[in-house]
Amino acid sequence: MTQKQIQLFCKLFYSSIHIPLELYINDRRVLKIPDSLLDFTGNHLRQLKAAADPISHLATSEAFYGIVRSRQTSAFVVIGPVPGVTVNSTVVRQIMKDSSIAPKYEYETADYLGRISRMTFQQFIKHLALVHFGLNGDSAEYDPLSDEAGAPGSLIGSAYSNSVYQAKEEQFFHNTYKFELEFLKCVEDGNIGSLKKVLERPESYQEGVIADSSLRQAKNIFITTATLVTRSAILGGFDIESAYQLSDVYIREAEKLLTIDAVYRLSGTMIYDFTNHVAKSRVARGISTDVDRCIQYIVQNTNRPISVADVADHVGRSRSNLSRKFKAELGFEMSAYIRRCKLEEAKSLLSYTDKPISEISNYLCFASQSHFQNVFKKKYGVTPKMFRDRRDAP
Numbered sequence: 001m002t003q004k005q006i007q008l009f010c011k012l013f014y015s016s017i018h019i020p021l022e023l024y025i026n027d028r029r030v031l032k033i034p035d036s037l038l039d040f041t042g043n044h045l046r047q048l049k050a051a052a053d054p055i056s057h058l059a060t061s062e063a064f065y066g067i068v069r070s071r072q073t074s075a076f077v078v079i080g081p082v083p084g085v086t087v088n089s090t091v092v093r094q095i096m097k098d099s100s101i102a103p104k105y106e107y108e109t110a111d112y113l114g115r116i117s118r119m120t121f122q123q124f125i126k127h128l129a130l131v132h133f134g135l136n137g138d139s140a141e142y143d144p145l146s147d148e149a150g151a152p153g154s155l156i157g158s159a160y161s162n163s164v165y166q167a168k169e170e171q172f173f174h175n176t177y178k179f180e181l182e183f184l185k186c187v188e189d190g191n192i193g194s195l196k197k198v199l200e201r202p203e204s205y206q207e208g209v210i211a212d213s214s215l216r217q218a219k220n221i222f223i224t225t226a227t228l229v230t231r232s233a234i235l236g237g238f239d240i241e242s243a244y245q246l247s248d249v250y251i252r253e254a255e256k257l258l259t260i261d262a263v264y265r266l267s268g269t270m271i272y273d274f275t276n277h278v279a280k281s282r283v284a285r286g287i288s289t290d291v292d293r294c295i296q297y298i299v300q301n302t303n304r305p306i307s308v309a310d311v312a313d314h315v316g317r318s319r320s321n322l323s324r325k326f327k328a329e330l331g332f333e334m335s336a337y338i339r340r341c342k343l344e345e346a347k348s349l350l351s352y353t354d355k356p357i358s359e360i361s362n363y364l365c366f367a368s369q370s371h372f373q374n375v376f377k378k379k380y381g382v383t384p385k386m387f388r389d390r391r392d393a394p
């Protein structure tokens with residue numbers, strides 16, 4: 001596409017979508033639509049240009065910005081600001097602050113922003129992909145929320161945001177119920193594959209407005225989602241206390257975040273994290289009450305020197321009968337399950353804390369640190385120290 005064709009495309013794009021854009025060629029701005037003396041992108045341009053990818057974006061507390069590069073020319077298009085909620089005085093002043101626009105221009109800023117098509121984050125990302133197609137003639141697989149599914153602490157995301165973080169307009173009808181049932185069933189089943197398929201469907205879902213700002217809206221939806229996901233994970237076999245503790249951690253972290261983008265990313269992390277926890281602790285449907293009580297007791301007491309006899313005493317059954325029942329229903333020995341739960345917690349402590357290995361060994365009541373090292377290496381192929389060194393490697 002020639003530079004003249006790129007300019008024509010930009011004009012057609014704006015006339016159809018009414019999203020502000022600026023066209024740069026050789027780092028010189030040659031087009032700004034709509035034309036205005038107000039500069040909304042100057043404070044964000046360096047950060048947008050810093051990314052090497054053909055498409056990049058950033059989300060402030062109230063608006064979205066993006067950049068799309070031409071592969072064949074030196075041209076790039078900057079898009080934004082695009083508000084994520086209905087524009088009011090609070091939104092106007094925050095965007096002015098983010099863009100370093102003087103207070104005396106509040107009326108002009110409000111008029112400018114009021115003419116922009118409000119949209120959700122996922123819709124904004126799709127419009128960036130559309131501009132990429134116009135500039136480069138091919139589709140772009142741009143998903144800023146994607147990462148390795150199920151790795152707690154990484155910025156995992158998915159098309160979940162395509163449905164849950166949707167239109168923030170009071171007059172829209174809620175239509176997420178069926179979607180929620182499907183996606184929560186995947187969490188309950190610990191089924192990552194089905195979850196991804198459900199979340200990647202292109203349908204658009206609408207939600208009601210539950211906050212006055214887009215950042216607060218995202219956080220409130222996050223909290224609601226955390227509640228639903230936690231309950232589904234518990235139904236799927238995730239230990240009750242562990243599930244609630246994990247939910248509390250995620251909610252506290254979400255409250256610390258300062259941008260919508262970061263909330264979206266953490267949401268993806270949370271959903272896949274809970275689903276993976278269910279997958280790891282998943283047991284067959286229809287297990288007996290006795291075996292379920294065994295599982296709950298073992299998971300809740302990994303920091304105690306529990307034995308099969310202790311579990312039997314807790315359940316109120318004989319050790320021999322309970323051991324046979326446990327293996328018959330689950331296919332492995334109870335003692336192996338106790339060891340597995342302790343080792344899984346050891347992995348978590350090694351990954352997400354700086355506690356000394358000796359302290360972790362003592363906390364999980366291994367006979368000695370050398371015993372802990374031996375069973376850990378037998379299970380995972382590396383010693384606890386090697387496992388932690390991998391975490392700390394650049």
